[in-house]
Amino acid sequence: MKFSDTDRLSVVSAQAPQVRSAPAPEMTCGEMLVKLLEGYGVEWIFGIPGAHTIELYRGLADARLRHVTPRHEQGAGFMADGYARVTGKPGVCFIITGPGMTNIATAMAQAYADSIPMLVISSVNARHQLGNGNGHLHELPSQRDTVAGFTAFSHTLMSPDELPDVLARAFAVFESARPRPVHIELPLDVITAPAGHLSLARVPMPAKPKAAANAIEQTAERLAQARRPLLLVGGGALAATDEVRALAARLQAPVALTINAKGVLPPDHPLLLGSTQSTRPTRELVREADVVLAVGTELGETDYDVVFDGGFAIDGTLIRIDIDRAQLTRNFPADIAIHADAQQALHALVAALVRKDVALPAADWGAARVVQTRHAVSQTFDAAALAHQRLIETAAATLPDVIMVGDSTQPVYTGNVVYDAAQPRSWFNASTGYGTLGYGLPAAIGARIGAPQRPVVCLIGDGGLQFTLPELGAAVEAGVPVAVVVWNNRGYAEIKKYMVERDITPVGVDIYTPDFVTIARGFGCEARRINNPAALADALREAMTQRVPTLIEIDESQWFEEVRAC
Structure with missing residues (x-):
């Protein structure tokens, strides 16, 4: 039997071992983390690569995320803080185990104090090394506990399967609660563990807390009858600029802003007192107010008593609106406490006031008194x-x-x-x-x-x-x-x-x-x-x-x- 050249090639091909391409490696937990961050709209990472974090960087060059390398982890945290303050989005950091976390601690504490959203993702020693005190590289007795006091929460990821849920918890803090730093640490053996089976679907976020209808009605009644109403507005009301302006105009109420709330009213607004709560003329005005509405503010020392003399006081009825339930009982307990998102609560409050007859302010109140007070402050x-x-x-x-x-x-x-x-x-x-x-x-x-x-x-x-x-x-x-x-x-x-x-x-x-x-x-x-x-x-x-x-x-x-x- 004779074979043609074509037949000979077919026989050789059939007898030769078949070369198969190697299967694509499964996506690691570190790579999945990058994909999930992209899904949450993260655009920038602030971080310093190190021996314990290089697996977080696998695939980062091909991602939409952009990276900035500060010269110190504290700088990374402060950069993330500044980014978050101007955008309202969380600043995200990749930080090395041990010294990286202690270096960034000050920046996290500043962000915690000022309610700034920050996501700090770090490595940590392998799961079987945690807390054993054997002197492994960068080891701390408990890295998570070290930063727990200045975070909304600090979590050790013990399995890749936890990653989607833990990230969802973090972004729920940023979008639906009082925004503060969150720390998520990935053990070295978890960063490299297979995670290709995880879903990239973004978890729906919970709604922000809404004010109780009876509390809004009670507040509207108090404000409608006030002759000398006054607003104290903090950084928690940054998203409620239109509502603050509408409420101030309807009540003809002077408005004092905290430092982080500057700009909620423009400089030429006739009712703007500025951020002068530590000065004698503004303090006198606050004490004359018969109803004070404090929105999204701690009523804390660094905005109301930078002279540290204990001289800031509120003599009238105090109504507080805050997204942080616990904050409503601190510094100045409220006569009416409303646990709610500032924008939602103020929108409802303005609507309630539209339905009521609002009393005319006292003759020496409103814009004329603001001019007088600001002049007195300038003389100091x-x-x-x-x-x-x-x-x-x-x-x-x-x-x-x-x-x-x-x-x-x-x-x-x-x-x-x-x-x-x-x-x-x-x-x-x-x-x-x-x-x-x-x-x-x-x-x-x-x-x-x-x-x-x-x-x-x-x-x-x-x-x-x-x-x-x-x-x-x-x-x-x-x-x-x-x-x-x-x-x-x-x-x-x-x-x-x-x-x-x-x-x-x-x-x-x-x-x-x-x-x-x-x-x-x-x-x-x-x-x-x-x-x-x-x-x-x-x-x-x-x-x-x-x-x-x-x-x-x-x-x-x-x-x-x-x-x-x-």
Whole structure:
């Protein structure tokens, strides 16, 4: 029998072993995590890759998520915080086991104090190594317990199957409750475990709490009969801007805003008291109010008593609206306590008031009294405060759509009182709540990433800047053109002042100050020194044309001299 060439090829092919392509590897838990985060709309990850987190990065290069590498985990947390404040979305971090978590702890605590949504995803030692004390790399007795006190919850993922439910819990906190940091840690052997069988479907979120109808009706009745109503509005009402304005207009009620609520009323609003609750004239006004409605505010010290004298008081009926049930009983117990989302409750309250005859305010109340009170407050400003005010007003006038991100420094303390932001999410800083140093620079970087179309100015002191100065490198690498305005008084001047006032010989406050301009240029930034408002305006305009940060250093004593001479 003869075979054709075609037949011979067929026989050879049939006898040869068949080569099969290797099956695609199953998706790991780390890869599934990235896919699920994409499904929740996450766009940015702030993190520093390490030996224990590299498996979280598998597939990240092919994902829609973008990554920023800070120079310290604390910087990652502050960047995530700034991003969250301007967008309202959670800032997400990938953090290494052990030292990475203790490094980011301060940033998480600041976010916890200010109710900022932050998702911190970390590695942790393998499941069979947890808590055994054998000295494994990066081991803590309990990493989860270490951060539990400044998170909404901290969870150890003991199986990939838990991942969808735990992420759903986290985003439920961010979207339906008081937003605060959440920590999820993945043991090393769980990160690499198979997870391709998990569903990518997003879990429906629970609704935000709604105000009880009888509580709204009771509140509407009290407010309708009030002759001297007043509103205290906090950061929990950022999404209720329209409702706050409608309620204030209907009641002709003066409105005081917390620092994180600046912009809920615009600067030229006739009923805006500003954020002056720690000043004597505004405190007197609050005590005269017969009904006070506090919305989304802790009524805490850093907004109502920054002079720490215990002088803020409410003598009238107090009604509180808060998404955090426990907060309704803290600081100032309410006569009427409403557990609800601020926007929903205020919308219902305005509707209830439309159905009622609202009493006319007292003759000396409303807009006329606001003008009088604001004038009285302005008379309390000393020369230093006026010089700080000039700096902030120059920045706002030069960059009308500006976001100003502050550290704990003297111009920021002044700005908390004197400055009224043009819109919400445009003024925030670390002097509220937890009150850390070093926040301003990385938070400003995160803010510009979250709002790339808006100018961002960081206001920071020479002392605070030295906490997180290397983040200039992260900003250059990421191409984030923030303006970093450094108020240089060569030390911790505010603390030195406190020491002198208490007859304590100053120690440890006159610190060495480096050449910031040279250092900034070494990082690849633009940098210059200026000492008067006109030069500041020029420097800020130039900064917004750059693709890298611009450091603008101001010598305190020279600025004071120039402003006095103007």
